[in-house]
Amino acid sequence: MKHLLIFVFFLAATFQVTAQKYITKTGAIQFYSEGAIEKIEAINKQVNAALDIKSGDMVFKVVIKSFEFEKALMQEHFNENYLESDKFPNASFVGKVINIDKMDFSKDGKYEADITGKITIHGVTKDISTKGSLESKNGKITGHSVFNILVKDFKIEIPGAVVKNIAESIEITVNIALDKLK
Amino acid sequence: MKKWIKILLIIAGLGIAAGIMGYIFVYNKSHPDFENLSSDYALKASELFTEFKVDAIKAQAKYNGKMVQINGQLMNKELNDTMAIAVFVFEQGMFGDEGIRCTMLPTAVDNLKVTESGAEVVIKGYLTGYNEVDIIMEKCSMLKSE
Numbered sequence: 001m002k003h004l005l006i007f008v009f010f011l012a013a014t015f016q017v018t019a020q021k022y023i024t025k026t027g028a029i030q031f032y033s034e035g036a037i038e039k040i041e042a043i044n045k046q047v048n049a050a051l052d053i054k055s056g057d058m059v060f061k062v063v064i065k066s067f068e069f070e071k072a073l074m075q076e077h078f079n080e081n082y083l084e085s086d087k088f089p090n091a092s093f094v095g096k097v098i099n100i101d102k103m104d105f106s107k108d109g110k111y112e113a114d115i116t117g118k119i120t121i122h123g124v125t126k127d128i129s130t131k132g133s134l135e136s137k138n139g140k141i142t143g144h145s146v147f148n149i150l151v152k153d154f155k156i157e158i159p160g161a162v163v164k165n166i167a168e169s170i171e172i173t174v175n176i177a178l179d180k181l182k
Numbered sequence: 183m184k185k186w187i188k189i190l191l192i193i194a195g196l197g198i199a200a201g202i203m204g205y206i207f208v209y210n211k212s213h214p215d216f217e218n219l220s221s222d223y224a225l226k227a228s229e230l231f232t233e234f235k236v237d238a239i240k241a242q243a244k245y246n247g248k249m250v251q252i253n254g255q256l257m258n259k260e261l262n263d264t265m266a267i268a269v270f271v272f273e274q275g276m277f278g279d280e281g282i283r284c285t286m287l288p289t290a291v292d293n294l295k296v297t298e299s300g301a302e303v304v305i306k307g308y309l310t311g312y313n314e315v316d317i318i319m320e321k322c323s324m325l326k327s328e
Contacts, residue, residue, distance in 0.1 A: 023277050025316065026265065045265060046320070048313050063311035063318050065247060072213040079247075086311065089242050089311045126304060181278055 022178035033167035042067040047178045056100030060093040091121045092099045110135040124154045143176040216321035227254030229272045251306040265270040266291040277315045284322040
């Protein structure tokens with residue numbers, strides 16, 4: 001609940017102060033891990049994301065149950081045993097593109113983005129810094145980033161029987177296509 | 183053949199059969215047939231949205247992970263190469279439109295395409311959650327449009 005209130009407050013502040021907001025409701029977040037026996041991957045294509053191109057403020061909101069797996073059993077285990085999505089239904093990122101002042105979105109161009117902020121998964125909030133790209137083209141902004149997180153950092157417990165099947169590090173890939181908020 | 187060898191072979195055979203059955207029916211089981219699942223709840227889209235706005239935690243506990251049937255006025259359609267989304271809108275907020283977003287099953291995409299925005303529709307889908315802006319439903323099918 002605390003994180004939810006922080007998110008709503010942050011979003012409210014962000015959206016009232018300036019007018020240069022870009023959003024999407026169909027952002028894609030994919031995760032991938034290569035365990036000893038098989039790979040595990042899933043994708044969520046209903047991710048909310050917003051970027052303020054003046055301040056660099058950036059937010060993501062992710063509904064955990066919207067991650068789709070190829071195997072139904074993996075999806076069940078992901079929701080029931082690992083992410084406990086009934087207890088922690090959402091994940092979020094609240095942060096900033098710290099070098100946004102070096103980008104000019106009034107014309108086409110692609111920039112490397114330095115991103116820092118707080119990521120919340122499974123009810124655990126961690127500081128994170130990563131790199132990505134932002135590209136302005138035909139009035140749209142597309143964003144891309146790939147980074148890794150450690151399962152143990154978010155208190156996600158893997159049962160001993162399958163611990164060797166699941167990698168300790170999960171690769172997260174983010175792709176967003178943002179439109180100017182009307 | 184000695185009796186104990188026969189017993190061992192039978193046990194081994196049963197073990198292999200159990201393994202194959204487990205792989206097929208448990209490990210490799212298919213996703214639910216969402217189109218033919220019955221709904222856990224059926225209500226107006228506006229009522230569902232109000233429940234989430236009034237008490238999101240209570241509504242998430244009630245509806246997340248359930249098949250929900252909603253009826254109401256289709257406000258927007260978002261169609262691209264990979265997704266077709268039926269959109270119900272009830273408020274304007276920080277992300278623009280706020281309401282219910284229903285990602286259609288591949289078999290239901292054509293139904294959405296031929297349905298006019300503004301039509302009264304009945305849609306059934308798997309409610310995955312609420313992101314403080316929209317209620318998200320996946321694997322949706324169109325039961326009725328007029």
